[in-house]
Amino acid sequence: MDRNNKEKNIAIVKEVLKQYLQDRGLRNTPERYAIIEEIYNLDHHFNVDDLYLLMIHKKYQVSKATIYNTIEIFLDAGLIRKHQFGEKTLTSSSYEKSYFDKQHDHLVIYKDGGDKEIEEIIEFCDPRIQGIKEAIEDAFGVEIDNHSLYFYGHKKSK
Amino acid sequence: MDRNNKEKNIAIVKEVLKQYLQDRGLRNTPERYAIIEEIYNLDHHFNVDDLYLLMIHKKYQVSKATIYNTIEIFLDAGLIRKHQFGEKTLTSSSYEKSYFDKQHDHLVIYKDGGDKEIEEIIEFCDPRIQGIKEAIEDAFGVEIDNHSLYFYGHKKSK
DNA sequence: TTCATTGCAAAGCGTTTGCAGTCAC
DNA sequence: GTGACTGCAAACGCTTTGCAATGAA
Numbered sequence: 001m002d003r004n005n006k007e008k009n010i011a012i013v014k015e016v017l018k019q020y021l022q023d024r025g026l027r028n029t030p031e032r033y034a035i036i037e038e039i040y041n042l043d044h045h046f047n048v049d050d051l052y053l054l055m056i057h058k059k060y061q062v063s064k065a066t067i068y069n070t071i072e073i074f075l076d077a078g079l080i081r082k083h084q085f086g087e088k089t090l091t092s093s094s095y096e097k098s099y100f101d102k103q104h105d106h107l108v109i110y111k112d113g114g115d116k117e118i119e120e121i122i123e124f125c126d127p128r129i130q131g132i133k134e135a136i137e138d139a140f141g142v143e144i145d146n147h148s149l150y151f152y153g154h155k156k157s158k
Numbered sequence: 159m160d161r162n163n164k165e166k167n168i169a170i171v172k173e174v175l176k177q178y179l180q181d182r183g184l185r186n187t188p189e190r191y192a193i194i195e196e197i198y199n200l201d202h203h204f205n206v207d208d209l210y211l212l213m214i215h216k217k218y219q220v221s222k223a224t225i226y227n228t229i230e231i232f233l234d235a236g237l238i239r240k241h242q243f244g245e246k247t248l249t250s251s252s253y254e255k256s257y258f259d260k261q262h263d264h265l266v267i268y269k270d271g272g273d274k275e276i277e278e279i280i281e282f283c284d285p286r287i288q289g290i291k292e293a294i295e296d297a298f299g300v301e302i303d304n305h306s307l308y309f310y311g312h313k314k315s316k
Numbered sequence: 317t318t319c320a321t322t323g324c325a326a327a328g329c330g331t332t333t334g335c336a337g338t339c340a341c
Numbered sequence: 342g343t344g345a346c347t348g349c350a351a352a353c354g355c356t357t358t359g360c361a362a363t364g365a366a
Contacts, residue, residue, distance in 0.1 A: 027340055027345060048330080063348040068331065084242050087306065090356070092330055107294055107302075122298060132284045136265055136309055140280060144265075144311035148245065151294055153302035185320060185365055206355080221323045226356065248331070250355055 010040045013079060013099050020077040034060050035070045039080060045094040045121065071095060086118060087152055105129070105149040112154055119155070168198045171237060171257050178235040192218050193228050197238060203252040203279065229253060244276060245310055263287070263307040270312055277313070 017036055021028055038055055039046070046054075048071065052064050074080045081098040085091055085108055107122040133144050175194055179186055196213055197204070204212075206229065210222050232238045239256040243249055243266055265280040291302050 025345095029340075029346060031347070061348090064330095065332080065349075066347055069346080082245065084245070087240065087242075087304070090329090107298060107300065109298075109300060124294060124297070126290045126293060128286055128290050132286050132307075133309060135284060136282060137311070137314075139282070140265060140267075141314050142265065142267060142311040143314050144309045146245070146310040147308060148310075149290075149307045150305060151291060151302045152304040152306075153295070153300040156295075156299050156301050183320095187321065187365075189322075219323090222355095223324075223357080224322060227321080248354090 006041065009100055010037055013040050013097075016099065017074075017077065017079065020073075026073070031060075031062055031066050032070050032073070035062065035067060036074065036079065039074070039095070040097050040099075042097070045083065045085075045096045047092040047094050049092065083148075085121060085150070087150070089117075103147075105151075107151045107153065110152065110154050112157070164199065167258055168195055171198050171255075174257065175232075175235060175237065178231075184231070189218075189220055189224050190228055190231070193220065193225060194232065194237065197232070197253070198255050198257075200255070203241065203243075203254045205250045205252050207250065241306075243279060243308075245308070261305075263309075265309045265311065268310065268312050270315070 013036055014033055017032065018028065020026075021032070034055070035051070038051060038058075038060075042054075048064060048067050052062070052067055055062050055067075071080065075082060075095075079097065079099050080095045083094040083096070083106070085094055085106070087108075088110070102125065104123045104125045107124060108118060109120040109122065111117045111119040129147065129149060133147060136142070137144055171194055172191055175190065176186065178184075179190070192213070193209070196209060196216075196218075200212075206222060206225050210220070210225055213220050213225075229238065233240060233253075237255065237257050238253045241252040241254070241264070243252055243264070245266075246268070260283065262281045262283045265282060266276060267278040267280065269275045269277040287305065287307060291305060294300070295302055
């Protein structure tokens with residue numbers, strides 16, 4: 001059932017992608033469909049290297065350059081979202097599928113001790129952010145397309 | 159008056175830094191004081207390259223390596239904050255002095271047209287973020303040390 | 317004197333680019 | 342057939358690291 005759902009979603013996303021490519025006169029390359037399929041099979045955040053290794057270890061032969069290119073298209077098409085976790089240490093960009101999800105924010109939990117290592121990333125969604133967004137739009141006469149909110153913390157020690 | 163204030167603040171920050179270095183058994187190098195002085199003379203966000211060029215063109219001879227090292231200390235001491243503007247294109251990390259300011263968030267305004275260029279960065283402070291923070295702390299049993307909130311948008315076209 | 321810190325240059329690492337070959341159209 | 346796309350390797354840009362020289366304690 002869950003699996004069926006996933007397959008259905010993948011089919012839908014491929015259709016959306018097809019439409020998008022068509023509209024812009026871009027080509028239907030097999031790589032693009034393979035990559036979007038792998039992304040929508042994942043349930044977590046991933047970075048380019050993750051995705052590259054995953055695809056190498058599976059059926060496909062893709063290059064990182066193609067993944068980078070393709071991801072740019074998916075971002076523009078609204079099929080994925082980009083994140084920069086790790087305010088403390090430098091990390092590669094992370095991505096996640098976004099077509100069926102509502103926008104959500106992230107709580108980044110660091111391990112105790114000054115090692116600056118991420119323990120866990122929790123997603124949440126607080127409607128109050130909408131109120132802030134609207135206030136900012138009014139205050140500065142802008143249209144806000146997008147936001148990112150991260151909380152950084154650690155497990156409460158008892 | 160403004161200038162006097164700035165000089166007074168710089169004196170205070172140097173004192174704070176001195177204390178911090180002392181507490182950790184770190185050394186009072188002239189570079190560290192020169193760098194913190196230049197940072198607190200700035201009124202805007204800056205990146206390492208900005209700061210490096212500024213200092214080269216002024217009295218001091220510093221290396222980027224030292225600036226990177228030093229900035230790490232200042233971050234830990236709470237004297238500066240680190241930002242990653244530019245969700246769309248890759249940018250270097252930005253920093254800003256933080257000792258006298260209250261925590262604030264940022265509205266990143268992009269130029270119109272798909273050129274992904276930043277037009278302006280506006281700072282704001284909405285108290286409602288505190289409410290969200292507390293809700294998250296309760297919901298997930300964490301202590302939040304820190305947050306970052308960015309809105310990304312564009313000027314409203316009439 | 318000692319060893320943290322500096323400056324320099326080299327290395328790292330994620331990402332982008334150039335280009336010859338390929339393949340969607 | 343044409344030119345957008347791919348894969349590869351090289352280039353890029355920011356940041357980190359290794360190391361000999363320096364200088365704060």
